[in-house]
């Protein structure tokens with residue numbers, strides 16, 4: 001019998017995750033842990049089971065059946081097993097409801113659940129994120145009638161009452177720029193608004209509700225004239241006939257997530273607020289979905305790293321396990337440091353969101369959250385692709401083979417950078433946050449995060465990269481084109497500087513408890529560089545000519 005390699009084993013996703021456990025240890029009062037840990041342990045069990053199941057069964061995609069045998073339009077979608085389990089898992093473990101509890105730790109506790117559930121959920125977290133966003137936007141709109149109708153379903157802990165909500169914004173004209181939205185809202189003789197048009201990406205098409213952008217009949221052109229509407233997609237258990245699914249998209253990744261192109265032909269709709277400025281009304285939703293995106297991106301990184309670390313102890317090359325090969329160990333350790341930085345930033349956003357929503361934030365923290373949300377989303381989205389790619393290489397040829405379950409990690413990771421705002425769109429958004437007091441808020445926060453940490457080299461590197469970012473803004477702030485061209489470099493520099501300072505805070509706490517690993521993560525992260533600023537030049541047009 002020739003040699004057979006042991007496959008990687010997934011350690012328990014909660015019990016073995018020292019980074020998550022240390023964060024919860026530092027950030028949460030002990031009294032809150034019992035109930036939370038029970039849910040996290042159960043979600044970890046589910047994630048371990050789902051990985052085993054994925055390794056031993058044939059992957060499936062959702063299937064759309066548009067017509068029944070007798071010619072009736074049915075638009076029925078058969079979902080994968082994990083998706084069928086989604087409502088039960090999400091409600092039993094309060095993946096949505098926990099975020100809307102009435103205390104400042106609600107979001108942190110929610111996102112710990114999201115982190116553990118995400119990969120196993122097969123991107124069921126995508127419609128959960130949109131539902132969470134819809135709940136948040138409905139609350140912010142002040143529309144009591146709609147909130148009273150939808151929130152008991154969106155935040156239900158009973159799978160039978162639970163509803164998912166989509167966000168229907170992207171059309172064929174654009175997703176970043178929705179200004180040319182063609183979907184029209186018309187009022188019928190009874191005063192009921194109805195939507196007519198085509199939405200090009202709908203990832204929660206199996207949901208019971210959605211928030212949709214549409215142009216009220218007679219309104220002018222441009223994004224400012226769009227209004228935000230609430231719709232329901234089912235009536236008496238059946239899909240409403242005014243909504244048809246044209247097809248499911250054939251995607252690079254997120255295969256289990258049914259993303260559809262849809263037509264609206266008079267679907268009843270209710271405006272959330274005024275019949276304009278719908279893009280502004282969508283903002284609370286996007287802040288929430290971008291936070292989900294960042295946490296889900298770090299969850300993918302955690303999975304890729306956990307498998308790569310395990311495999312490094314099982315696989316031998318040149319007479320010893322990979323983990324004992326200095327360069328392989330160095331590669332993995334560098335990935336671990338990047339992951340810990342990304343984790344720290346994503347969960348800081350989660351924690352801040354809860355504090356700001358519950359009035360428990362310090363004065364500078366609202367501006368800080370406004371800046372860190374796009375930074376966390378854009379940086380973790382890009383890093384997930386790089387880290388998952390590197391992780392696949394850690395398995396050699398096996399990392400490229402479908403039925404190891406590994407290539408899916410890389411394919412899925414690519415989406416984090418695209419949806420909920422691309423890297424460039426979010427870089428430009430972070431410029432808007434900086435135009436307020438974003439940088440001042442970040443400096444105040446960084447000073448507090450560094451307090452008590454004795455790594456002077458790291459503190460100096462963080463201050464230097466923040467100073468460089470401030471100088472860059474001063475020097476180029478008057479030229480819009482230069483500012484925009486360098487916005488990504490600026491955003492990445494600020495994201496990495498913030499992450500390093502957060503690692504320092506965690507290292508201070510862990511050091512007091514005898515754990516030196518977070519301090520090592522800080523050293524390595526800083527060594528891998530914080531400054532990603534780009535010097536402007538005039539060569540873009542030349543290079544593209």
Ligand SMILES: Cc1cc2nc3c(=O)[nH]c(=O)nc-3n(C[C@H](O)[C@H](O)[C@H](O)COP(=O)(O)OP(=O)(O)OC[C@H]3O[C@@H](n4cnc5c(N)ncnc54)[C@H](O)[C@@H]3O)c2cc1C
Pocket residue numbers: 166167168169170173174175176177201202203204251254259415418419420421422423424425428
């Ligand atoms: C799997 C999947 C599911 C999705 N689900 C949904 C959903 O449920 N609901 C929904 O509404 N949408 C959904 N989307 C759509 C997604 O939000 C959009 O694809 C995304 O916002 C980008 O829009 P676009 O595709 O029109 O690209 P474009 O806006 O055309 O962007 C193309 C490129 O131009 C860049 N760019 C655009 N403007 C600028 C600028 N001013 N400066 C610099 N660069 C710029 C972008 O960064 C990007 O690289 C989904 C997408 C995917 C892939």
